Amino acid sequence: MLPVVGNPLTGLSDRERMVAAKFAEGMTYREIGETLFIAPATVRTHLSAIYRKLDVRSKVALATLLADHRQQDLGQARSEGLSTDESGPPVVAVLPFDNLSGEERWTRIADGLSADIMVDLARFRDLAVIARQTMLSYKGRRDDVPSIGRELNADYVIEGTLQAEGQRVRICVQLVDAHTGVDLWTVRYDRSAENLFAMLDSVTENVINVLATCHGKLANLRRDAVRRKPPASLQAYDCYLLGLEQKHLFTRASNKEAIRLLARAVELDPGLARAWTALALGHAVDACNGFTNDVSASIESWSTCVKQALALDPADIHARIMLADLRALQGDIDAAVEEHDRVLAAAPNDADSLALLAGSLALVAGNPKQGYELAKRAIRLNPHTPWYFGMLGRCSFVLGLHRESLVALRQSAPDSPATLLFVAMAHAMLDETPQVAKITARLADEFPDFTPEVFISTYPVTNPVAITAIREGARCAGLS
CATH class of the missing domain: 1.10.10.10 (Winged helix-like DNA-binding domain superfamily/Winged helix DNA-binding domain)
Incomplete structure (x- = not known):
């Protein structure tokens, strides 16, 4: 903004x-x-x-x-x-990529690649990206990165090279600390240039999702800096980042801390739309996982926060997914499907949105097979985010891919009652009785108020295919 x-x-x-x-x-x-x-x-x-x-x-x-x-x-x-470290999102500068090949056409392609990365990064409200017109003035300059960082007051610089030989292209991308010049992340892509634009889109999408999503490299770097601050000095954006991290651990204690931090974020800055969305997700996690003694109050808080987020930012994709799930919870499945379609059209390449939407399509309303494909796509775009695997595990279970579900769930949040539920059901469908007994005992001991029916009623699971699969899995696991 x-x-x-x-x-x-x-x-x-x-x-x-x-x-x-x-x-x-x-x-x-x-x-x-x-x-x-x-x-x-x-x-x-x-x-x-x-x-x-x-x-x-x-x-x-x-x-x-x-x-x-x-x-x-x-x-x-x-x-x-x-310092942008004190006042808000990090400032990122994307330098025009260098063409290491002799042909002039590859210079234009290198310029286009860096421009695409810049434009797509700018769509993430958790980043402040230096304008392209400004960055073009740095084309061909050989200043060291700290000098560029000082000139632009940037926190991070992205630079890259492109080298072509025949039908092969090598693209290298680096994320550099603009204050110290230290490389923070480097990746190399060796691709065929046969379908050039598809190849460039694939590279751009991967770079964006590894760097800019909620558990991307930039967010994790920022959280590391925030954790070094005294608690009393935390500002709204700091609380938002830390709250988001806690929310994605999916435990009772972490979710309670997430709600505390996110509530503090919106108290400090009532206009921080994405903090309202994250707070809505925190209340939804409370309701869906049996972390609360008052499910109705959690759902009401979920609804209130979503409305506030969308009032501030109608384009908040995650808030719109939450709104779709609320519509289903209220019995309006058609409205939920319409929201899902609009979200997918608006954010076809954002891994966070794809993973959230995957769970909604599989469990709430839509085609579980489509949800499964979206979850796999999210993981391809950024394979470093555990909760994406949780969504893939749920989608796989609904489709009857029980072994694949277990493989995915083992890479998800290990202490989430929802994860434990799906793991128990998948083992049960595979007739793996000892594993079922171990996990169901843990669910009964640690989460006595969490049952398959609680999950179905509050997620909400309204997709008939998913309801049938969960109830059959719960019966086989002795949880119904």
Whole structure:
């Protein structure tokens, strides 16, 4: 989102700022409409108001204005000695990639690859990405990374190279600490150039999801920095990051801590939409896993937080998935399916969204086979996030792939009662009695209020195929 304090762009509404930023990034009316869940005609109306308020006449002028004010804000932060580590999301600079081949056409392809990575990173609200117009001025410069970091007030720099020989292309990408010049992450792709654009899209999607998702490299680096702060100095964004981490551990204690941290985040910054979404997820986890003595209150809190998140940011994909599940919980399956379709159209390459949606399609409403494929795609995009495997395990179980379900669940949150439930049922369907007895005893001891029917009623599991599979698995495991 565009900066607010001390910025003349504050004459725009929140929605107008979103539209302006996305239009300047090069998105079409249709793409902006799909992302923000508004009609293309409404996008056109917003742009007319934006042009009038900012006194600009073209997309180029609008993009230049946004880039200029972005740089002014960064310059002011530098002059005041502010660190982005203290005030909000990390600032990322993507340098134009170097072409190590002799042909000029590969220079254009290298430029396009770095631009694609930059644009896709900018769509993550947990990152602040330096504008492309600014970064083009660094093309061909050989400054050391700390110098570039100081000039841009960036926390991290992404740089890369492209080298082509015949029909083979080697692409190397590095994430560098802009303060120290230390390499934090490096990857190399050796691919065929036979289908060039598909290859470039695949590389971009992988880089984005490994770096920018909720358990991506950048989020983990940021959390490590936050944990070094004294607890009393934590700000809203810090609490949000730490709360998100706790939520994804899926234990009773961790979820309680997640709700505490996320509630503190929205108390410090009531406008932090994604913290409201994460808080909604925390209350949903409480309800679905039997972590609470008052399921109705948890569902009500879940609903309240989702509404607040969407009021602040109608384009929050995770909030819309939560809304779909609430619609199913209220008995409106058709509305849930419509939300799922809109989410998939708006975020086809975001691993976090795909993994969340996979569980909803398999268990709530939709095609379990499609959910299974989405979960596998999320893991291909970023294989380092445990809860993705939990969603794959659930989808696999519903499809009757019990051995595959166990393989996935072993890589998921090991202490979650929902994970234990599916592990027990999968072993039962494979007639592995000793393993079933061990896990069901643990469920009875540690989670006496959690039952298959509690999970079905609160997840909510409304997909008939999933209901049948879970009830049969629970019967075989002696849990019904």
